Amino acid sequence: MMGPGITRTTDGLRVRDLTVTFRADGRDVPAVRGLDLDVRPGKVLALVGESGSGKSASVLGMLGLLPPGTRTTGTAMVNGVDLLSLSSAKLRRRLGKDVAIVFQDPMTSLNPVHTVGQQVAEALLVHDQGLSSRQARARAGELLARVGIPAAVRRLDDYPHQFSGGMRQRVMIAIALANSPSVLVADEPTTALDVTVQAQILELLTDLCREQQTGLVLVTHDLGVVAGVADDVAVMYAGRIVERGTVDELFYRNSHPYTQGLLAAVPRIDLADYEPEPIPGTSRSAAGVDVGCSFAPRCSWAAETCLTDDPPLQDLRPGHGVACLRAETVAAAQERKSR
Amino acid sequence: MIEVSNLVKTYPVNHRKELTAVGGVSFSIREGETLALVGESGSGKSTVGRCLLRLIEPTSGDVRYRGKSITGLSRRQLRPLRQELQIVFQDPYSAIDPRMTIEAFLAEPMQVHGWARPDIAVRVTELLVTVDLGPELAGRYPHELSGGQRQRVVIARALALRPRLLVLDEPVAALDVSIQAGIMRLLSRLQRDQGLSYLFIAHDLAVVRQLSHRVAVMHRGLIVETGAAKDVYTFPRHPYTRALLSAIPMPDPRLERQRKRIVLSGDPPDPADRIEGCAFRSRCWKSEEDCSKEEPTLTAYDTPTLVACHHPETEPAGIGAESRS
Numbered sequence: 267m268m269g270p271g272i273t274r275t276t277d278g279l280r281v282r283d284l285t286v287t288f289r290a291d292g293r294d295v296p297a298v299r300g301l302d303l304d305v306r307p308g309k310v311l312a313l314v315g316e317s318g319s320g321k322s323a324s325v326l327g328m329l330g331l332l333p334p335g336t337r338t339t340g341t342a343m344v345n346g347v348d349l350l351s352l353s354s355a356k357l358r359r360r361l362g363k364d365v366a367i368v369f370q371d372p373m374t375s376l377n378p379v380h381t382v383g384q385q386v387a388e389a390l391l392v393h394d395q396g397l398s399s400r401q402a403r404a405r406a407g408e409l410l411a412r413v414g415i416p417a418a419v420r421r422l423d424d425y426p427h428q429f430s431g432g433m434r435q436r437v438m439i440a441i442a443l444a445n446s447p448s449v450l451v452a453d454e455p456t457t458a459l460d461v462t463v464q465a466q467i468l469e470l471l472t473d474l475c476r477e478q479q480t481g482l483v484l485v486t487h488d489l490g491v492v493a494g495v496a497d498d499v500a501v502m503y504a505g506r507i508v509e510r511g512t513v514d515e516l517f518y519r520n521s522h523p524y525t526q527g528l529l530a531a532v533p534r535i536d537l538a539d540y541e542p543e544p545i546p547g548t549s550r551s552a553a554g555v556d557v558g559c560s561f562a563p564r565c566s567w568a569a570e571t572c573l574t575d576d577p578p579l580q581d582l583r584p585g586h587g588v589a590c591l592r593a594e595t596v597a598a599a600q601e602r603k604s605r
Numbered sequence: 606m607i608e609v610s611n612l613v614k615t616y617p618v619n620h621r622k623e624l625t626a627v628g629g630v631s632f633s634i635r636e637g638e639t640l641a642l643v644g645e646s647g648s649g650k651s652t653v654g655r656c657l658l659r660l661i662e663p664t665s666g667d668v669r670y671r672g673k674s675i676t677g678l679s680r681r682q683l684r685p686l687r688q689e690l691q692i693v694f695q696d697p698y699s700a701i702d703p704r705m706t707i708e709a710f711l712a713e714p715m716q717v718h719g720w721a722r723p724d725i726a727v728r729v730t731e732l733l734v735t736v737d738l739g740p741e742l743a744g745r746y747p748h749e750l751s752g753g754q755r756q757r758v759v760i761a762r763a764l765a766l767r768p769r770l771l772v773l774d775e776p777v778a779a780l781d782v783s784i785q786a787g788i789m790r791l792l793s794r795l796q797r798d799q800g801l802s803y804l805f806i807a808h809d810l811a812v813v814r815q816l817s818h819r820v821a822v823m824h825r826g827l828i829v830e831t832g833a834a835k836d837v838y839t840f841p842r843h844p845y846t847r848a849l850l851s852a853i854p855m856p857d858p859r860l861e862r863q864r865k866r867i868v869l870s871g872d873p874p875d876p877a878d879r880i881e882g883c884a885f886r887s888r889c890w891k892s893e894e895d896c897s898k899e900e901p902t903l904t905a906y907d908t909p910t911l912v913a914c915h916h917p918e919t920e921p922a923g924i925g926a927e928s929r930s
């Protein structure tokens with residue numbers, strides 16, 4: 267990790283027309299259908315959507331981390347390099363350095379038979395052959411202290427099972443940020459944690475990323491988390507982005523019926539008599555979408571054309587894209603309601 | 606209707622140590638009422654829920670249902686009561702045997718209790734309609750249903766024998782938010798129509814707000830604050846309750862930016878460790894010397910909730926209120 271005050275020159279991450287198609291039981295299972303994303307340096311982009319919408323497939327696809335047999339197309343540019351055009355050996359060398367990832371369950375990503383200190387040091391040594399093992403160990407201690415592990419140096423020789431869930435996630439963050447990547451992808455990093463611990467981890471993640479100008483892609487299904495930490499938001503449904511924009515645009519001027527439905531469904535801790543509204547029907551993945559808008563079967567705005575025409579993601583306002591054939595009508599209704 | 610007093614459940618961990626999952630918990634639930642039991646992972650919520658139905662045996666303490674103690678009953682004596690007390694678990698995916706049709710799954714408890722076949726058939730249809738599923742689902746298998754539909758089926762089965770109290774152990778935690786809202790509505794309607802009582806277990810105070818009449822906050826096997834829902838949400842006095850409320854993010858960026866969040870430092874203590882005094886003190890910003898000496902017990906102060914804290918907060922600071930000032 268770089269010290270505070272240091273800035274970097276990077277354009278963040280630029281993803282264009284990403285598609286991911288799994289192979290299962292000899293059939294193609296589309297999961298992501300043409301995704302564009304821009305992650306600004308030092309900013310947080312939240313990728314939200316419900317289970318199966320393709321969030322993990324998108325971020326794993328960009329980093330070439332999907333199982334063999336999966337077809338991934340499109341481009342993902344970081345620091346002038348298209349990650350998707352690299353051989354797997356070259357890609358591995360970029361991982362950790364240009365772009366790094368933190369998963370939901372830190373226990374599965376940490377190696378149970380190595381000490382935490384060894385694992386952090388290893389992350390440093392992979393990208394810096396000039397480092398002696400003693401230097402690496404010292405840096406590992408510093409990194410663990412940076413992510414808020416108390417008595418960090420003393421804990422270098424502990425094993426992952428000796429850490430709590432929240433502490434393990436801190437270790438994962440230390441490893442991911444060890445080489446100051448331009449972009450960090452965090453796939454539901456706090457979903458397995460208690461809310462009080464979630465608050466700590468989110469604060470840590472966003473502070474560190476802002477400080478060292480790392481662009482953060484935060485995958486989550488929690489709109490509260492989005493409101494609290496995101497600069498930009500992309501809402502996914504059935505393998506596509508249905509709405510994207512700055513966090514304020516998304517929360518106060520949302521214009522896609524699905525975004526509106528999601529927001530209305532969130533329970534409110536601050537309102538006593540608020541009754542969250544369900545979205546009728548069940549959510550679906552990209553598999554099984556053939557023609558028309560994938561949200562049409564659940565949409566109260568759906569018109570005849572929604573069943574036949576595919577809505578493109580179009581800017582309703584500069585920087586605020588909506589993939590809905592009736593976006594203008596929906597937006598106008600929203601304006602009236604919020605006035 | 607149900608009264609729990611001084612419930613204790615301990616587990617042995619490696620020969621010498623003992624883990625106190627529940628360390629002496631008392632509460633009651635009235636007819637038609639929801640008590641929300643909230644707290645972080647490992648605080649003992651599920652253990653309480655299971656002891657209530659005697660799915661696990663409490664180490665000590667008493668559970669009385671309609672005035673009658675059920676802790677001393679034999680399995681056979683317990684059977685008629687089993688109809689009235691039911692439980693719904695979190696995971697709708699593992700709850701239903703994949704080889705069973707929905708109809709068979711719903712019929713099972715009635716068969717066990719010796720219902721006649723035609724009565725069972727009528728009841729199965731009735732149950733599906735009650736939980737807003739079409740009767741045509743009866744012949745399907747669980748893999749043909751979505752998560753939300755499965756949870757409705759699980760709830761339908763819990764209702765089969767016309768229970769009076771449901772223990773709902775995080776019934777919506779595994780579901781998407783757009784589906785959660787529908788299940789919460791269903792539970793709310795069932796309670797209204799049938800006068801059911803709920804023990805609603807959750808780790809998140811937001812989810813249960815809409816349904817709860819009273820709230821009990823658990824921390825490390827003990828209830829640290831309890832009271833009417835409106836009081837717990839608007840004037841929580843235990844620092845842990847405040848931290849729990851404060852940690853829940855709200856779907857409103859402007860409020861979030863203004864909010865002064867309480868971020869706890871440190872980790873929850875190891876459940877097997879013995880702690881003198883207040884178990885929250887290592888993470889508490891209000892702790893003083895007495896907190897490490899004497900264990901606080903639930904106490905009535907000048908505000909409506911009962912609090913187990915030597916230095917309870919004194920200003921009302923409901924969630925949202927703190928951010929709007």
Ligand SMILES: Nc1ncnc2c1ncn2[C@@H]1O[C@H](COP(=O)(O)OP(=O)(O)OP(=O)(O)O)[C@@H](O)[C@H]1O
Pocket residue numbers: 288289290295296297315316317318319320321322323324333487551552553
């Ligand atoms: N290895 C795989 N083989 C086949 N299909 C897969 C595979 N992994 C994911 N899928 C499918 O791809 C779709 C998108 O899955 P993905 O894991 O990206 O969803 P997600 O948005 O991350 O959901 P969640 O919130 O549950 O993590 C789903 O329909 C899923 O079933």
Ligand SMILES: Nc1ncnc2c1ncn2[C@@H]1O[C@H](COP(=O)(O)OP(=O)(O)OP(=O)(O)O)[C@@H](O)[C@H]1O
Pocket residue numbers: 616617624625626627644645646647648649650651652653808876
């Ligand atoms: N069978 C068991 N043997 C030993 N310890 C147990 C057993 N069951 C539960 N515990 C321990 O008892 C404590 C309370 O567990 P419990 O499952 O009641 O917590 P909870 O509040 O329901 O947590 P969660 O939110 O994770 O479901 C935990 O420390 C747990 O590890």
Ligand code: SF4
Pocket residue numbers: 522523524559560561562563565566567568569572577589590591592593
């Ligand atoms: S395109 Fe039609 S169906 Fe899709 S979200 Fe917009 S109004 Fe609804």
Ligand SMILES: [Mg+2]
Pocket residue numbers: 321322323453
């Ligand atoms: Mg995922």
Ligand SMILES: [Mg+2]
Pocket residue numbers: 650651652774
């Ligand atoms: Mg539990």
